[in-house]
Amino acid sequence: MSEQVVEKTAKKRGSRFITSIVLFALAGVMLIASISGYVLRGSASTRANLDRMRTSAVLHAATEGLVDSIAQTARSAKLKELRADKNFRKRGLDEVNSICDAAMEEARAEAEKLYNNPVVEDEAALESAIETMESVLATSGQLENREKAAYAEIYVQLVDNISNWRETAAEGMDDAAIIEALAKTAPAIKDAGNAHLQPGFVRLAKDMAAAQLAREEAEQQGQLISMMTGAIADWTEYSGLEGDALWEKLAAELPDLNGNERFKDALLETAAKHIAAAENGETLPEEAATDEGAETVGETLADYSYFIPTDELAKERQDNEAAFEALNVQLVRIIPDLGELTGNLQDSLRVSLEKVLWPGSLDFSTLYDTYMARGGDAALTGGASKTLKLASLAEALLLGSIALMLLGLVLFFWETLTRRFGVPRTIIALFFIYLCLLAELYNISVRMMLGNVLERMTMYGVLVLAMMPGIQCGIGLNMGMTIGCISGLLGIVLSLQFNMTGFAALLFACLSGAAFSLPLGWAYSKLLNRMKGNEMTISTYVGFSFVSLMCIGWMMLPFNNPKIIWLLSGRGLRVTHSLLGSFAHLLDKFLSFKVFGINVPTGGLLFLGVCCFIMWLFSRSRTGIAMTAAGSNPRFAEASGINVNHMRTVGTVLSTMIAAVGIVIYSQAFGYAQLYTAPRQLGFIAASAILIGGATVSKARVSHVLIGVFLFEGVLVFGQQIANSVVAGGGLSEVMRIMISNGIILYALTQSGGARRD
C-alpha cells in the first residue's frame, strides 16, 4: 500500500517537473520575443514609423473633440426633430433614446471618415511643430508637475488636519495672520519657494471658513426647526397668527429662538405649514435634523483652482502658448474645420493635445494600439506592421515571461516551498507577485501602492497581533477580540469627551482601553474555559453579541461632550467620530519620510515593531512557554503541573488587551473612530491575515503576524486597484476581500483544525 503512495507521489512529482520545464521553455521564447521587440524599437525604420504614428495620434487628438461635437450636434438635432413631431409623446423614452443614439453614431462614423486620415501636404512642417510643442512641454511640464506637487502636499495637509476653518481664518484677520495660522499646520507654506502660493491658500482658507459658516448655520437652522416642531404639540393655538406676531408668540414659548432672528423666515415657513395642517386636523411629523456625523471618508484630492504658478512657470506657459499656436496653424491647414472652433472646444483641443504630447504619456504600445485601431496600417512603410506589433508587445511579453518563469520555479520547488511555507502562503505570495506584475502592465504605480500597503500594515498590524496569544493559549482564532476593540473605542471616546489631543490622547485611549478590556477579557476567558473544544463558535458568538449589546451601550452611556453626542437628543454617541482635532495620523506622521516615492509611516511601523518585540519576549518567557504548551497539548501541560485554565485566561486577556490597543492604532491611522456595528468584521480580517501568514488554529509566531498582514493587505490593495482597472465598477474589491479572507479561514480550519481532532 505504501509502495502505491510512493509511486503516486513520484508520478505527481514527475508531472510537476515536466510542467515546469514546459513553462520555462515558454518563458524563454517569450523572453526572446520581448528582447527582439525592444531591439526593434531602436531600429531606424521603426523610429520613422513611430514619428508617423505620433503625428497620427496628434491629428486624432485634434479631431477627437470635433468629431464628438459633430456627433452630439447630430444627436440634439435629431431630438429636436422628434420633439417637433406630434407623435413625440407616444414614443417611449427608450425608443427616443435609441433613435437619437443611432443618429449620433451615424454622424460620428461620417465625421471620422472625414477627419481620421486627412491628407497631410507639408509633413515636415507639421512634424517640426509637433516636436517644438513636445520639447516645450518637456520643460514646462516638469516644472508644472513639480510646482503642483508642492502645492498639493500643502493643500492635503491643510484640508486633512484643519477642522475649524473659522478659527484659522476668522473674520478681521489679515492675510499675514491667516498664513501664520495655516503655517501651524503646514510649516512648508512659509518656505521661500512657496511664497507665490500664499495668496491662493489665503483664498482657500477664506472659502473654507465661509463654507463652514454656511454649513453650521444650516445645521443650526435644522436643529431649531426640529426643536420647534418637536416641542409644540398643538399648532391650533397659533392659528391665524402670521409674521412678527407668530414669531413673538413662538419666541415666548421657546426662548431658544431669541437671538436667532436670522432663521426667522425658514422657521416661520415651517410653522405656517404645521399650522395649516393643524387647521385641517392633521399632524405633521417632527422634522428631523440633518446628520452631520456622516462625514465623507476617503483620500483628499488637491483642488488646483487655488494654485498660483511662479513667474518662471508663467513664462514657460507663454512659450507653451506660442508653440501651441504654431501647431494649431499647421493643424488648421490640414483640417480647416479646426479653425472654426470656439470657446470650450478650443480649450479642450488644447487639453487633449497636451495630454498626447505630455512627456512620457505616449508609450510605444499605446501609440501603436491607438494607431492600429484607427486603421492606419496602410500608411506604414514596407509592411512593417508585424515588426511594429512585436515591438509594441515588448513590455507585455517581458512581464508574461517573468510570470511564467515564476510559476515554473514555484512548481519546480513545490515540495520545498510548501513544506517551508505551507500551501496557502505559497499561493498567496505568488498571487501577490502576479498582482505586482499586472499593476506594471496596467501602468498602475507599484510604488504608490506599496506605500498604501505599508500604511494599512500599521493600521491592522496590532489587531492581527492580538490573534497570536489567543492561538497560543489554545482558544484558537479569538473572534471575540471585538470585546477588546470595543474597550479601545470606549477609551477613544473618553479621550474625546475630555477634549484631549495629541500623544496624551493617544496614550490615554490605549491605557484606558486596555484597562476596560482587562475585566471583560477575564470574564470572557472564564466563559471559554467552560466551553473547551467549541471556542471558535463561542468566541464568534460572543463577539457578535457584545457588539450588539454595545449598540445599546453607546446610546446609554452618560457622555455629554456636544462634539461626540447626537445633538438632537442630547444623549448617545454618534456613529463616526473624526479624530482630526485629536490624534488622527499622529503615529503615522511621527518621523515619517519618503523614500523612492514611498511614504513610510515610521511611527506606526515602530509601534508595531515594539509590540511584536514585546510579544516575542513574552513567548520566550516561562509564562509564555507554559501558555503555548497549555494551548498545544493541555494534558502535557497538566502533567507538568501547569494550571491550564489559568494559562488560557492569561492568553485570552492578553489577546483582548492587545485588541484594545490595536483598535486605537487602527483608528488613528484611519482618522476616524467608528462605533456601533463597525468593529464586527475586524476579527475575521485579523484571523485571515494571521492564517495567511502561516499560522494555524493551534500555532502562531510573530513572523506569521508580520508576513500575514503584509500579504493580506498587499493582495487587497493591489487587487482592488487592478480589479477596478480591469472591470469598471467599484464593488469587485469588496467582494474579493470577503472571498479571500473567508476562504482563507475555511482553508485553515479544514487543514489544521479538522486533522487535529481525528
Add this chain to the structure above:
Amino acid sequence: MANEFVLEMNHITKVYGSNAVLKDVTLRIRPGEIHALLGENGAGKSTLMNVLFGMPVIHTTGGFEGEVIFDGQSVHIASPMDAMSKGIGMVHQEFMLIPGFSVTDNIKLNREITRPWPVSRVLGKNLEFLNRSAMASDARKALDAVGMSIEEYTLVSGLPIGHMQFIEIAREIDKSGMKLLVFDEPTAVLTESEAQQLLDVMKKIAAQGIAIIFITHRLDEVMDAADTITILRDGTLVTTLAKSDTTTEELAGLMIGRGSEGVIHVDKSARQLTGGTAMSIRDLWVNMPGEVDRGVDLDVQEGEILGIGGLAGQGKIGIPNGIMGLYEARGDVTFNGQKLPLGDAQAVLKAGLAMVSEDRRGVGLLLDQSIEDNIVFTAMQVRGDFLKPFLRQKDARAIRKHAEDMIRELDIRCTSPTQPVGTLSGGNQQKVCVARALTMKPKFLFVSEPTRGIDIGAKQLVLETLVKLNREQDMTIVMVSSELQELRSVCDRIAIVAEGRVVDILKAEDSDTAFGLAMSGKRAKEGEKA
C-alpha cells in the same frame, strides 16, 4: 445431532502486516457446552472472535487462513450481520442498549413484531404498527429464561448495571435459531452475587443446547461453569482441556508460560536493598477511565525497581497517574515521610517525583515542538531551571547544552536538538520522555509502559537506561508494564494488580502459576510460589 461440533475453526492463521497474531489455532465447540477461552492480553482471543464474526478489520487487512465450519458446513462469514443470521450471537462487554427505551423495546430492537393495517399495505412494511402485547410476552419469556424478575416495560436508563448485562443476554436468547453465544468478559462489571447468577443463566442456556464461548480471566468462574477450556498464548494454541482434567493452578501456569527470554538480562544476585520505605501507598482510589483503582495498598522500598503488572483495565496504570495528579484520586500517599497532596501535579513534581507517561503522544510530548524544548519544559516550569534572571527569558544556550548532553547519553537519534519530536520514531520519542523526566533530577521515578509500541533495540536501551539510573544514581523506580517478561527481567519485586487492588507481590523467579493466579485475582499459597 449429526455433527459432533457446532463450530470448528481449523488452523486459523491471521497476519497483520508482518506480525502474526494467530498461528495455526484450532477451536472446536460442542453443542450445549460452555467453552472457556483463556489467555493474557494480546494472546489472540479478540482476534479469533473477530474472525468468527467476520469483522471488517479482518477483511480489510487481507483476511485469514484456515477454515470455519459452522453446523457442519464450511462457511464464509462476511459481516457481523451475516454471523447473526447464521445463529451466532455476542454479549458485549460494553452494553449496547438504548437507555430511553423500555426493556421490551431493547430486547426486540430491529426485530419488532408488527401488525399490518391498510396504510401499511399500500405504503410498505415500515409503516406497520407494533404488536406490543406479542413483543411483551416474548420479552417476558426471554427475561424469565435469564432469571430476571424485573417488569418488561421498565425503562433501561434507571436499571443497575448488573441488570443491563442480563437484558443483553435476554436479547440474544430471544433471537430464534441461536446456536452459539459468545460472552466477552461478562462478569467484569458485575458484583459477586450477580456474577454467580450469570453463571447459572449460562448453564441454563447451555442446557437448552446452545453452545457458549466464555471469555474471561477469572479462573474460579472457569472452574465453576466451563466444560472445556482452550488456552491461547502469544497467538498460539497451548492446549484444549476438559475441566475435569485440570486445576486452577495448572490453568494459571499454562496461561503465563515461560515465554522467550526477557529482552535484557540483569544480574540481581548481589542486590542488597537498604530496606527503608521510599513511598507508602494506603487505600488509594483512582478514577481513571478504564483503569480504576479501588483501594491500593503498596510500599515501595528505597533504591529498588518495583514492577507493577496485571491485565489491561485492572488498574495498574491508574496508580502512577493518580499519584502524579493526572486523574482524580484519594487515599494516603507518603513519600519519604511526607504526605503527598493528591491532585496537585506541581507539588508532587516539586517533591522530587517524576513520571514517564504511558500515553507518549498524548501526555508525554509536545509533538510540534523541538526536542530541546520538550526536554527542559517541566524542569523550567516546576524548578525554574534554564531561565535567565532578566524577564525570566529562556536561556537558549544552557538548554542547548543540556539537550545535547541528554541526546548523547540516551542515544537519541535525531538530526539536531531543534528537530520537532513528532518526526522522531517511537523509541526515540520515548527517550525524549525519559530525558524530560531525568532533567527534573528526580529521586523517585514512575515509568508507565516504557516499551509500548517501540522496536526491540529501543526497548533494550530504555530498560538498560532504567537499570543504570537505578544502580548508579540510586533512583527508586516504579515500572508499570503489561509485559510480564519485561518486569521479571528488570524488577526486584513485582506487584500484581487485579480489579483495582494489589493482589500479590511476587519475586521475578516465582512460578508462572503464582503470576497467573495473581493476574486472575487469586493469591497463591506460600508453598506454591516457587
